[in-house]
Amino acid sequence: MKKLFALVAVFGMLSFGSTVNAQEAETAEPAAQTEEVAATDEVAAEDAVAPAQEESIHKVLKTKFVEGGVGWMLPVLACLVLGLAISIERIIYLTAADTNNKKLLKKVEDALAKGGVEEAKEVCRNSRGPVASIFYQGLLRYNEGAEMVEKSVVSYGSVMMGQLESGLTWISLFIALSPSLGFMGTVVGMIGAFDSIQAMGDISPIAVAGGIKVALLTTLFGLIAAVILQVFYNYIVVKIDGIVNKMEDASISLMDIITKYKANH
Numbered sequence: 277m278k279k280l281f282a283l284v285a286v287f288g289m290l291s292f293g294s295t296v297n298a299q300e301a302e303t304a305e306p307a308a309q310t311e312e313v314a315a316t317d318e319v320a321a322e323d324a325v326a327p328a329q330e331e332s333i334h335k336v337l338k339t340k341f342v343e344g345g346v347g348w349m350l351p352v353l354a355c356l357v358l359g360l361a362i363s364i365e366r367i368i369y370l371t372a373a374d375t376n377n378k379k380l381l382k383k384v385e386d387a388l389a390k391g392g393v394e395e396a397k398e399v400c401r402n403s404r405g406p407v408a409s410i411f412y413q414g415l416l417r418y419n420e421g422a423e424m425v426e427k428s429v430v431s432y433g434s435v436m437m438g439q440l441e442s443g444l445t446w447i448s449l450f451i452a453l454s455p456s457l458g459f460m461g462t463v464v465g466m467i468g469a470f471d472s473i474q475a476m477g478d479i480s481p482i483a484v485a486g487g488i489k490v491a492l493l494t495t496l497f498g499l500i501a502a503v504i505l506q507v508f509y510n511y512i513v514v515k516i517d518g519i520v521n522k523m524e525d526a527s528i529s530l531m532d533i534i535t536k537y538k539a540n541h
Contacts, residue, residue: 348461458498465491
């Protein structure tokens with residue numbers, strides 16, 4: 277009913293607005309119509325200029341990239357592309373690994389009550405995510421005692437955490453490498469600028485300004501690449517911390533379930 281009332285209200289507002297606009301159009305003077313035509317022409321002119329501005333921005337980026345020196349810009353671009361590729365792969369993997377642990381614990385507890393350890397292992401085997409794998413490893417050692425189950429859960433939890441953190445080293449490498457390559461390109465460009473000054477025997481503002489501008493472009497692009505990758509890196513680290521906390525909490529809950537099951541059997 278609320279949606280129906282909302283639709284009726286919107287329809288009424290639109291109808292009222294169209295009626296008012298029609299009345300104003302009928303009573304408008306020719307001068308007002310002339311002003312509307314002029315305003316429309318201005319909007320059309322701005323719309324025509326917008327694509328040209330977008331193209332100019334694209335051309336400026338390409339020009340600055342070439343001015344910075346392809347030999348230095350390409351490694352920076354490669355660091356950015358590779359870092360983004362690894363980051364996206366990690367985000368997809370972590371999203372798939374972040375499962376509903378409470379639901380899994382409920383399934384394991386129900387399976388233990390109905391069919392015992394074997395049915396609980398089957399539930400874990402058919403579930404995805406690191407928590408299900410940890411549960412399965414713990415249930416495999418159920419007959420060896422609660423202490424062995426706990427050790428197995430802790431040990432395999434470390435293995436799962438290592439898999440979650442896989443790839444972070446490469447991302448951090450590209451974060452450090454991008455500005456380093458940019459700074460190196462800047463230093464090389466500055467050396468070239470001073471060599472030009474030495475060859476001319478005089479300080480030319482044009483030569484110095486051009487050389488410094490080209491040298492600083494590599495640093496700029498390197499810093500941009502590092503900032504982008506740093507944002508992805510921090511997001512991945514936060515996501516890993518959240519999954520690890522859920523894993524630890526679920527492992528404690530599993531030990532409570534197993535202890536209760538042993539006491540009843």
